[in-house]
Amino acid sequence: MEKVPMTAGGHAALEAELKRLTSQERPRIIQAISDARSHGDLSENAEYHAAKEAQSLNEGRIAELEDKLSRAEVIDVSKLSGDTVKFGATVSLLDEDTEEKKVYRIVGDMEADVKKGRISISSPIARALIGKSKGDSVEVTAPGGARSYEITRIAFKA
Numbered sequence: 001m002e003k004v005p006m007t008a009g010g011h012a013a014l015e016a017e018l019k020r021l022t023s024q025e026r027p028r029i030i031q032a033i034s035d036a037r038s039h040g041d042l043s044e045n046a047e048y049h050a051a052k053e054a055q056s057l058n059e060g061r062i063a064e065l066e067d068k069l070s071r072a073e074v075i076d077v078s079k080l081s082g083d084t085v086k087f088g089a090t091v092s093l094l095d096e097d098t099e100e101k102k103v104y105r106i107v108g109d110m111e112a113d114v115k116k117g118r119i120s121i122s123s124p125i126a127r128a129l130i131g132k133s134k135g136d137s138v139e140v141t142a143p144g145g146a147r148s149y150e151i152t153r154i155a156f157k158a
Contacts, residue, residue: 003073005087005121010111011074018065021058029055068110080156085129087121092153096137102149106130125149 006014029051036048077088085091090105104119106129112120119126128140134154140147 002071004068004071004108004110006068006072006074006108006111007077007088008074010108011069011072014065014069014072014110018062018069021062021065025058026062029058072108077156082156083133083154085132085151085154088156089129090155090157091129091151092155093149094152096148096150101152104129 032051033048033055036042036045036051039045039047042048075088080086080088085106087106087108090103093102093104094100095102103117104125105117106121106126107118109120109122112118112123121127121130124142125140128138129151132138132151134151136151138149138151140149
């Protein structure tokens, strides 16, 4: 089984989501199914079918979270250091074409959120940055086209 790298914060967030799905959503959906059953004929009961679909989606997400958490390799970013980009690093970049500054933190696939500045270790940008040092220029081939960035800062913080 392949290990899934994850920060401590990402692991805690996934555990919290799993707890919410099993302790709150699952009973709510079971109650909705029970209520819909009491309305009679199930073949044309839209409430019943919607509740069963919600149950299927919820159970699928629970299974996915349990799988990821069981294979998680939690990496304590606060204990990392160094001069090269690796998992958990917060990297400041300067777009060499537009002079736009960006800051990304390299995290596991399950906790990536570009809007919050967290990019997946398997993303094109992260793959291009891994192993590079401050001052290096990297060319990233992304769906929007090739971009050039200069690494202006590398930090490790929890």
